[in-house]
Amino acid sequence: AQSVTQPDIHITVSEGASLELRCNYSYGATPYLFWYVQSPGQGLQLLLKYFSGDTLVQGIKGFEAEFKRSQSSFNLRKPSVHWSDAAEYFCAVGAPRGSTLGRLYFGRGTQLTVWP
């Protein structure tokens, strides 16, 4: 069965520190992979995606993520966190083809707090 695990429910970092948010997935084949960010009371905004090709993908707001097939992981990183990055981050997987095309499976999210 498809599933996404974000092992860290809450992470606190100081402004300017580096950040890594973990994501592991279980899927029958190589899925499409996504990271979304959500501010309180808002919808989800796409940070970056992986469909194929280069396993290191760049996104908006200085974020990047690396797909590691051997570890079934798609961790999100940022070298220097800004206070405005405080939000909830969701990892998601989607089917590249077939009857469940377009359907996303989400992790439970990681709440990021940034100390000034």
Added chain:
Amino acid sequence: ETGVTQTPRHLVMGMTNKKSLKCEQHLGHNAMYWYKQSAKKPLELMFVYNFKEQTENNSVPSRFSPECPNSSHLFLHLHTLQPEDSALYLCASSQGGGISFFGSGTQLSVL
């Protein structure tokens, strides 16, 4: 602005009321989705529509009734809801298996 607009942003309703949530996408996508986001739970996919046809109903109670009159509009009709139905309801659209774009959601409170 993601190109997906949801109204209303906030809704308070009693358990005997009937209300509707509206979603409109201006992206030319062929698929639309309803998700439910409750506190401390993962996002739950409720319904999927492709080319106006419902292709997935994720065991959603019948007190939630979706409607998709065309590829740009999606409604969620609500009736006799329970307090546990209070949540943020998110609409999304995509072109096939591509990126899903989300609306800002409707924060629903059932009293």
